[in-house]
Amino acid sequence: MIDLYPVVGPLLRSLDPERAHGLTLRALAAGLVPSVRGADDPILRTRVLGMDFANPVGLAAGFDKNAEVVDPVLRLGFGFAEAGSVTPRPQPGNPRPRLFRATEQGAVINRMGFNNEGLEAFAARLERRRDDPRRAPGVFGANLGKNKDTEDAADDYVIGVARLAPLADYLVVNVSSPNTPGLRALQGREPLRALLGRVLDARSARGLTRPPPLLLKVAPDLTEEDKADIAAVALETGIDGLIVSNTTIARPAEIPEPLRNEAGGLSGRPLFGPSTAVLRDLHRLTGGRLPLVGVGGVASGADAYAKIRAGASLVQFYSALVYAGPSLVTAIKRDLADLLRRDGFASVADAVGADAAGAEAR
Template identity: 60%
Template sequence: MTPALASAAMPLLRLMDAEAAHGLALRALALGLAGRDEAPDPPSLAIRAMGLSFRNPIGLAAGFDKDAVAVLPLLRLGFGFVEAGTVTPRPQPGNPRPRLFRLTEDRAVINRMGFNNAGLEACLARLAALPRPLPGVLGANVGVNKEGADPERDYPMLCRALAPHADYVTINISSPNTPGLRDLQGEERLAAILAAVDPPGLGRPVLVKLAPDLAEEALGPVVEVCVRAGVAGLIVSNTTLARPASLRSPHRGEAGGLSGAPLFGPSTEMLRRAHRLARGRLVLIGAGGVASGAEAYAKIRAGASLVQLYTGFAYGGPALIGRIKRELAECLARDGFARVSDAVGVES
């Protein structure tokens, strides 16, 4: 099966409950039923960032494959990188169902999953079993359990455990669905966590994933804390608690984090501010509302070296990846850029 044929099944999946459809899609991916993209990537899309080589800058954000059950099939769809997780030290069921809602009219999703995952031990076993080398870059996203968490203990332990099996590790302090997690974005608390993690001593690039709802005046201190700690980059951004007045779906009032098209504007503006503040000292990954090559290109022009999808992929299916790459290459060529890196931050 090709990615295009797999995408043709998306309307059928949308007839199912959102979480059930997601589970079915993951099982199909794990079985290789979504096919693979055999087309070579345009040379202009290759980029080196954080000391890693990416065949293209389009990645899958954490949250889609929480337990690393489909890493290889996802990379074979054409992603330049895949971020597994969020992984917590111990297994946890997450929040009660229903906890995942399609806002179809808004091309958006609201989730309050609550870091449901099988825990570190299960994830490590799957990552260790992957055939190497992989056809792309692998990231691991880590978080803390809802109960019994000690961030200064748990994040370093998770990072050390996963670093031998991943190309980079992301510290998630920005999910809105674990009580108190976003408080860890405070300057002093974040500095203490990063000191415990010791990014330069980990042997892998460490990223920090931020919330789009972070106060504007707080972004500068967070950037400086990350630079001082030796963090390689930031992911801008996670889901938002905001509810734009433009939302039309009957699910718009559900609690949880909003992702998808309504997040594109605010997350891109935050990305632009982060690029100005970082002044080349941090690699930025742009996430939030990307569903086309033009939107990926806008993130890159705003300061992102790499771009992540989630909701756009959930709606568009496997065929979306190839389409975004083709459109992005066309945007670069149209504007006279020989490679992605030439366009990073030209509009910040």
């Protein structure tokens, strides 16, 4: 495959970030981005959440808000692709500009505010995909949000679960975007217990033979108490996994003025350390009993490997794609496979939590 990104990337980055994103989606949808052919290295094969993944590297939510490019994304070599966040009703999101690059730092700040075409448009695309024999192999996740003006947040997640449970391989309850007022408060012990109870009931009510696993996506900005509560409620309610983490409201010193003053969530390289620390904590607090998806600042095979060693069974990224382009997927997989072999692991699963206290050193 000829990698055009060294030419196309700087052009895209010379544009307004949201316009560049729109062009990228159009190029993917039009089939202008070449597919990666050939099977994945077998060492990357992994079984998580009762599903087989050809590799553990996925696209994080927010890139494909409306499930428009699921198959083109999977054809870039991702083992799984997550679309959304989708809200029951369409909504425009926050006024522009709302997406900012910190190129030197490999970071992004966004306050998109769940701009999306709504659940019906999202579900209709998935129905067409379900009936398309040419759809790409790979696991598909649907990430659910709430409309800004919905009073009882659980109502919106219930609507999302009811509509998408038959159409997605897994579902995500996203309570960690910093750009919807009040959303992150749902991570507290009691609100979370109530929310997850209702969402799990909605999933059961569909009466599916194989209901999709349900994951909760959390913020990196959590107190010790928050983390303990999330781990306890996750285990007690019986959800299937956690995605750790969303963007941060923190502004590490390296993010320069005036950019650091933009409201919103920060992602990319500066998020790697904080999000991996929360991942490690949640792995410990859940006793390794719950599959974790590690996301935040992954930009290399070594980063993906570090997330896995900290407790992730799967990893995702988004921001690094802006800076490195689609060939990064192949590079991450190659380097991850090399690192696993170098350290004597026979599989991804073998390395999960290797850095946790008490794990045998390798």
